[in-house]
Amino acid sequence: MRIASTITWLMLIHGALATQRVVVTFETREIAAMPHKILNATIVRQYGRRIVLDLGRAAVLPEAWIGEMLGMHVTVELDSMVGVSTPTWNLADSEPHSIQVEKLWARTKSIPDVYIAVLDSGLAEVAKGSFAHLVPGYDFISDKNFSLDGDGRDPDSTDPGDAGPDCLDPSWHGTMVTSIIAADHRNPFDVLGIAPDASIISIRVLGLCGAGYTADVTDAIVWAVGGVINGVPMNPHPAKIIDLSLEGDGKCPSFLQSAINQAHDSGALVYAAAGNDAFDTIANIYPANCKNVVSVGASTKSGALAPYSNMGANVLAPGGDDDDPIYVLSVFDGVLSGALTVGTSMAVAHVAGLAALNIVTANCPSPSYAITPGASSGCKCPKGTYGRVTNATHAVCITCPLGQYCPAASVACAC
């Protein structure tokens, strides 16, 4: 049986890449992850139970033939569909557990005066043309051994690729996250950003293998909201929304908390990933566990907590799973491409994008945000429930599924 994400896999290859590709589905992800050798074909990527095969200029490769080559039963799908631009499951109004953003787009796609700081690995050069409103960011990576651009801090937040000896493929994480928030709808891969008319401040804090120092993240938060950082010119566009699709282990460091408090006091909304460790609590995951942060866990197409998502976040938003991942912009072989990914990082981006819409529509009482830290909104879910973003204007309290951990007071504001 094939799955809904098939369409997005197919979209992965229309556009810049002209060679023929197929998606091969195995019975388990363990089998898919095993080394496979297939004559005249290249394995492009393994994803969950699937691999993507590049067949070069081959005409048609029968399913039975590939199965025989692999020595097992597999499902093979050919790439033949092009030009699909309808919203994927995580965005569509027709999906009960998406953020249902289509109707809201008829009212606004946000405005350039809404500045969203994305603290991540930066933006790939080839992706920059796919955003309508990029304003100057900054590279806050201070350690030359992590920066991969040959120097420390500088005004260029371009992601040079974060691969290294211990991580052979660059993640393009910042590009994926930012595309969920604000990809221009005219991009060649039909990735539909949630708030494409908002302005993006891409701030680089994650380098080699997607890692970075918390102190750099801390400075970047202060800078993002217009604070002073020695040696760095002031940010002329203070952010109202901060996306922290990153996680560290332990209590919230006091220096990080101070920066978050400064952002909060400036009126900025700070969203952080619950983390992808399948823990039953975020007590030891920062910045999700910091005060004045809305922590975001990942939900699946069916509305369930995603299997990798840490529990105990303030709200859930689409992060996807192997069967129904999230469609994003990324880079393959040096060129812009559509791609599929999952994670609480992607869930955070959904909430950040929604916030950029809600600031404009003012659907909620002042401050005009649907999803605000409980301290300022007074909206909290009772014990035994958690908040879930159900559409563009509401986060509602959901009863905890049996056996799942819920924090005593999750944040959710329905308005």
Ligand SMILES: [Ca+2]
């Ligand atoms: Ca640098």
